[in-house]
Amino acid sequence: MKLTLIRGLPGSGKSTLAKTLDAQHFEADMYFINEKGEYCYDGDKIGEAHEWCQQQVEKALAASQDVVVANTFVRLWEMKAYKNLAKRYKAELNIIVCHERYPNVHGVSDSVIAKMQKRWQD
Secondary structure: OEEEEEEOOOOOOHHHHHHHOOOEEEOHHHHHEOOOOOEOOOHHHHHHHHHHHHHHHHHHHHOOOOEEEEOOOOOHHHHHHHHHHHHHOOOEEEEEEOOOOOOOOOOOOHHHHHHHHHHOOO
16 A cells, blocks of 8 residues: 655646556645536635545545545645554555646746745755
């Protein structure tokens, strides 16, 4: 059983890569997709989105499924909950960093991406 974390700035190819892997795929952004399939981001609910994502990952690991999570993970501590889940469920942990530069699908401004890049931890 594997848990793969894909990290990178918006537009780096995280989601595209995640979709190519044979695993259950989760992202905090999925929390903001409504019943019509539309992305409706609400910054006030970002904590709920990350909690939801962690819960989905835990359910999948508990069912012995391979899982891939594609989130920005700008700061190293942001991966801690997932690292703990990997240990708890004895899943092999892989971390992939995406560095590509594509137009991002969520409309994150260049100025926000620049701020994220300044905060990036290797």
